[in-house]
Amino acid sequence: MEGERRPPPSGEVQGRRPVERVSWYDALVFCNRLSIIEGLIPAYNVSGVTDWETVNAPEVSDTAWNNVSVVTDSTGYRLPTEAQWEYAAKGGDPFAPGWVDYTYPGSNDANLVGWNWDNERERTHEVGKKQANGLGLFDMSGNVWELCWDWYGAYTNTDKDDPQGPQTGVYKVRRGGSYSTSVNRVHNSSREEANSSYPTEKRIDTGFRLALP
DSSP: OOOOOOOOOTTOOOGGSSSOOOOOOHHHHHHHHHHHTTOOOEEEEEOOOTTTTOGGGSSSSSSHTTOEOOOOOOOOBBBOHHHHHHHHHHTTOOOOOOOOOSSSSTBHHHHHHHHOTOOOOSSSOOOTOOOOOTTTTTOOOEEEEEEEEEEEOOSSSSSSSSSOOOOOOOSEEEESTTTTSSSGGGSSSSOOOTTTOOOOOOOOOOEOOBOOO
């Protein structure tokens, strides 16, 4: 964890800013709790966790969390894979009519679609203040880095259909950049492992968004 969260800019509401200072483990707990509330089948199974409504991530061993599995035929919320995140950031199917290969999610101008070092270097903003991309998604560029399901790993040279990262690793992937990163790190393909993306790490510039199957 680093730094202190600054208050929202004048006229903005705290509750509409993106979540941050949450670990990858915290994100899994949130996904399953929200799924239970909405009557969905929770996506994640972690050895030793039987009550998702009361568990706190530090109460269970890192080994158990890192060996989490996705429940077959689950209908609940989950973190997107890195490939799913990039597909969404780029606006969906590249073969669809009207699809444009933008540098950033929905534009070739980073400042139109995201908060970054050029237009905000101190704090997050309410979601939806910038232009949406082709799928109607906001803030996939900048504001906060977004955690993905995958362990970080080097890309391979072979084509893959809906790939996932390596089975094990040290760091989790985060995508999209944040308010405190430069323009060249908030584009559609920007990815980072850094030493800040341990699954236990909580940082002021990192959050997540959810996906449904």
